[in-house]
Amino acid sequence: MSIETDTREVKAMTSLKDIAQVCGVSVATVSKALNNHSDVSEARREQIKSKARELGYFPNQAARALKTRSTMDIGVLFADAHNSGLTHPYFSQVLEGLKIRTEERGYDLTFIGIKSKRNKMTFLEHCVYRNVDGVVVACVDFNQPEVLELVRSRLPVVTIDHVMDDCATISSNNVEGMTRLTQYVLSKGHRKVAYIHGRPSSTTNERMVGFFRAMEEKGIDPPEAYIREIPYLDDEAAYDMTLELLALEDRPTCIMYPDDYCCIGGINAIRDMGLSVPEDVSVTGYDGVPIARVVSPKITTYQQNMLEIGQTAADKVIELIERPRTAIKNNTVIGGTLFEGGSVGTIK
Amino acid sequence: MSIETDTREVKAMTSLKDIAQVCGVSVATVSKALNNHSDVSEARREQIKSKARELGYFPNQAARALKTRSTMDIGVLFADAHNSGLTHPYFSQVLEGLKIRTEERGYDLTFIGIKSKRNKMTFLEHCVYRNVDGVVVACVDFNQPEVLELVRSRLPVVTIDHVMDDCATISSNNVEGMTRLTQYVLSKGHRKVAYIHGRPSSTTNERMVGFFRAMEEKGIDPPEAYIREIPYLDDEAAYDMTLELLALEDRPTCIMYPDDYCCIGGINAIRDMGLSVPEDVSVTGYDGVPIARVVSPKITTYQQNMLEIGQTAADKVIELIERPRTAIKNNTVIGGTLFEGGSVGTIK
DNA sequence: TTGAGTTACGAAAACGATTTCGGACGTGAA
DNA sequence: TTCACGTCCGAAATCGTTTTCGTAACTCAA
Numbered sequence: 001m002s003i004e005t006d007t008r009e010v011k012a013m014t015s016l017k018d019i020a021q022v023c024g025v026s027v028a029t030v031s032k033a034l035n036n037h038s039d040v041s042e043a044r045r046e047q048i049k050s051k052a053r054e055l056g057y058f059p060n061q062a063a064r065a066l067k068t069r070s071t072m073d074i075g076v077l078f079a080d081a082h083n084s085g086l087t088h089p090y091f092s093q094v095l096e097g098l099k100i101r102t103e104e105r106g107y108d109l110t111f112i113g114i115k116s117k118r119n120k121m122t123f124l125e126h127c128v129y130r131n132v133d134g135v136v137v138a139c140v141d142f143n144q145p146e147v148l149e150l151v152r153s154r155l156p157v158v159t160i161d162h163v164m165d166d167c168a169t170i171s172s173n174n175v176e177g178m179t180r181l182t183q184y185v186l187s188k189g190h191r192k193v194a195y196i197h198g199r200p201s202s203t204t205n206e207r208m209v210g211f212f213r214a215m216e217e218k219g220i221d222p223p224e225a226y227i228r229e230i231p232y233l234d235d236e237a238a239y240d241m242t243l244e245l246l247a248l249e250d251r252p253t254c255i256m257y258p259d260d261y262c263c264i265g266g267i268n269a270i271r272d273m274g275l276s277v278p279e280d281v282s283v284t285g286y287d288g289v290p291i292a293r294v295v296s297p298k299i300t301t302y303q304q305n306m307l308e309i310g311q312t313a314a315d316k317v318i319e320l321i322e323r324p325r326t327a328i329k330n331n332t333v334i335g336g337t338l339f340e341g342g343s344v345g346t347i348k
Numbered sequence: 349m350s351i352e353t354d355t356r357e358v359k360a361m362t363s364l365k366d367i368a369q370v371c372g373v374s375v376a377t378v379s380k381a382l383n384n385h386s387d388v389s390e391a392r393r394e395q396i397k398s399k400a401r402e403l404g405y406f407p408n409q410a411a412r413a414l415k416t417r418s419t420m421d422i423g424v425l426f427a428d429a430h431n432s433g434l435t436h437p438y439f440s441q442v443l444e445g446l447k448i449r450t451e452e453r454g455y456d457l458t459f460i461g462i463k464s465k466r467n468k469m470t471f472l473e474h475c476v477y478r479n480v481d482g483v484v485v486a487c488v489d490f491n492q493p494e495v496l497e498l499v500r501s502r503l504p505v506v507t508i509d510h511v512m513d514d515c516a517t518i519s520s521n522n523v524e525g526m527t528r529l530t531q532y533v534l535s536k537g538h539r540k541v542a543y544i545h546g547r548p549s550s551t552t553n554e555r556m557v558g559f560f561r562a563m564e565e566k567g568i569d570p571p572e573a574y575i576r577e578i579p580y581l582d583d584e585a586a587y588d589m590t591l592e593l594l595a596l597e598d599r600p601t602c603i604m605y606p607d608d609y610c611c612i613g614g615i616n617a618i619r620d621m622g623l624s625v626p627e628d629v630s631v632t633g634y635d636g637v638p639i640a641r642v643v644s645p646k647i648t649t650y651q652q653n654m655l656e657i658g659q660t661a662a663d664k665v666i667e668l669i670e671r672p673r674t675a676i677k678n679n680t681v682i683g684g685t686l687f688e689g690g691s692v693g694t695i696k
Numbered sequence: 697t698t699g700a701g702t703t704a705c706g707a708a709a710a711c712g713a714t715t716t717c718g719g720a721c722g723t724g725a726a
Numbered sequence: 727t728t729c730a731c732g733t734c735c736g737a738a739a740t741c742g743t744t745t746t747c748g749t750a751a752c753t754c755a756a
Contacts, residue, residue, distance in 0.1 A: 026736045058477040063712035065410035103461035110458045113451035129406040235642045268644040294583045296616040411742035414711045
């Protein structure tokens with residue numbers, strides 16, 4: 001425990017002026033040399049660049065931003081509906097992908113948070129205030145007026161998993177993913193398949209489409225009682241709902257859950273009833289989070305490629321930033337892979 | 349799929365000049381009014397403030413930063429040794445805490461990443477370049493020269509879980525936590541307690557101290573074969589190590605793991621040997637991540653208060669920023685709570 | 697009336713970078 | 727020699743904000 005003494009080295013910012021001084025040229029020339037403008041001789045450019053390196057020069061972002069309106073900074077907006085914050089098992093990986101790719105390409109990442117108390121600004125105002133070059137939006141309530149304002153602004157915006165007009169989107173292939181997962185279950189001989197889906201959203205809708213598509217292919221029309229709804233990531237709700245399903249007269253042989261966490265909750269319910277997975281009841285998850293491979297049996301799930309979703313979102317927003325006229329605002333779908341764990345048994 | 353047409357509304361930044369214009373005063377007066385300087389009349393101040401609100405004015409951070417050297421931006425440096433990136437179950441919650449508190453206090457959070465290829469700068473250079481007001485450092489290799497350079501700089505730095513000279517630290521109470529967890533195990537009658545700890549680090553060392561302290565209190569000296577080491581978060585290593593421990597002549601009745609993930613790996617090994625938890629073998633985790641409460645039986649673990657660690661780190665770095673002379677650089681320890689799951693049985 | 701002391705405001709410099717424009721100089725052709 | 731042209735560089739404006747300093751106007755006591 002010691003009082004701050006402030007005797008330590010100051011890492012002084014070396015400016016263009018410093019370089020100009022030692023090179024005996026003007027600031028303008030230094031700037032042009034470092035930015036590879038054509039009206040500076042090759043010899044000068046080399047001299048200046050080597051001096052700059054030597055002095056440990058890095059452009060002051062604040063000054064540059066003031067003049068050029070470019071900050072090399074990308075905002076990330078994330079407000080979870082599940083109260084899990086950044087620990088959101090899906091989003092944290094998307095964020096990691098974003099971080100990796102933006103860093104690779106020389107951009108930084110800044111959170112555009114929920115407005116603070118003192119100076120409450122909207123998301124867009126926050127972006128303008130911070131001069132971010134673009135924004136990636138995920139997990140928010142896309143009907144919120146503030147989000148609409150942001151998406152409709154001139155700012156380059158990329159959304160994750162939610163298609164909006166005139167705005168680029170990176171999304172997981174929910175239809176195909178759920179189709180393939182269901183097809184896998186059916187290929188194991190299951191015919192009495194229950195599906196507990198998440199709360200309504202574009203993601204949920206797509207997965208429903210995938211589920212029913214696969215079922216229809218086999219000519220199966222599941223009874224209404226087999227289709228249920230719970231919140232995402234709510235293992236307790238999954239537990240209760242599982243008990244309900246297993247109490248049915250004609251009990252399903254396989255239960256499909258909205259995500260891997262819910263699936264674990266379901267497994268607990270099944271075991272607490274004295275049944276076992278997958279011998280008595282089969283289950284599937286969704287997402288393919290790390291924990292799905294750790295529990296026993298490993299959960300059969302559709303593994304979304306969240307890292308790639310994040311990376312692609314970064315590429316997309318940077319493309320919109322750097323080539324505003326040519327960049328196309330479309331929907332990029334990222335494929336995943338079926339992970340065959342041990343939670344789905346065979347029905348003879 | 350449509351070509352960007354750029355017909356959308358521009359959210360024009362309203363500047364001090366705009367306000368000055370409509371109020372018929374100078375820019376200087378507007379600035380002073382908004383910053384509550386004393387040399388502007390009350391009437392003027394009100395007029396200017398209301399106009400500013402009306403026009404949706406927010407100060408341009410870039411311009412302000414250029415002049416004042418304050419960006420209201422805090423850097424967060426995080427490089428995981430476990431390759432789990434932001435999905436790191438521990439860190440993602442710390443980050444969430446950081447995010448919540450910094451937002452509350454009007455600061456933003458920017459990642460200070462690993463240097464990118466094109467312009468490779470050190471962490472400190474990155475901070476200087478970005479003009480962050482302070483940095484929070486977590487999970488990095490604290491022996492790295494770059495990290496040392498950063499910590500020793502004049503920049504306000506707060507580290508998480510690693511005490512360094514002349515630098516504020518927020519850490520979990522590892523000694524007490526492990527002591528209490530071990531005491532709990534012993535109180536259940538266990539005497540043959542194995543401890544699989546993580547790779548050496550200050551955190552690991554503290555927990556070892558806690559473990560042996562509790563054991564000594566009971567006069568127990570565990571055999572060397574009971575003390576093992578694996579990487580953190582490596583459930584497969586935990587699986588293998590558990591098999592080894594259970595193959596011992598004199599098998600332990602309880603195995604303590606370095607974290608909850610490893611504990612789950614251990615549970616799998618125990619079950620695969622035809623034994624059950626906690627009837628045949630008891631287990632404990634560490635951290636208290638959400639999944640510990642989802643698996644069955646729930647894992648008895650020491651729940652670190654990671655959200656609060658993050659929030660406290662934010663408070664600390666902001667204190668160092670706003671009161672550089674008076675702020676004290678010390679080590680703040682955040683307590684956790686014992687979570688009594690069902691993974692530890694009673695030995696009669 | 698005079699002088700000192702407030703009060704309320706504006707002019708201007710500064711932060712560090714980019715960019716426009718113009719000028720000095722050298723080269724080659726007529 | 728002269729003129730047109732290209733090459734290389736610098737002066738100065740600019741981005742939006744903060745801050746110092748100067749000053750006009752007003753108050754009040756002597």
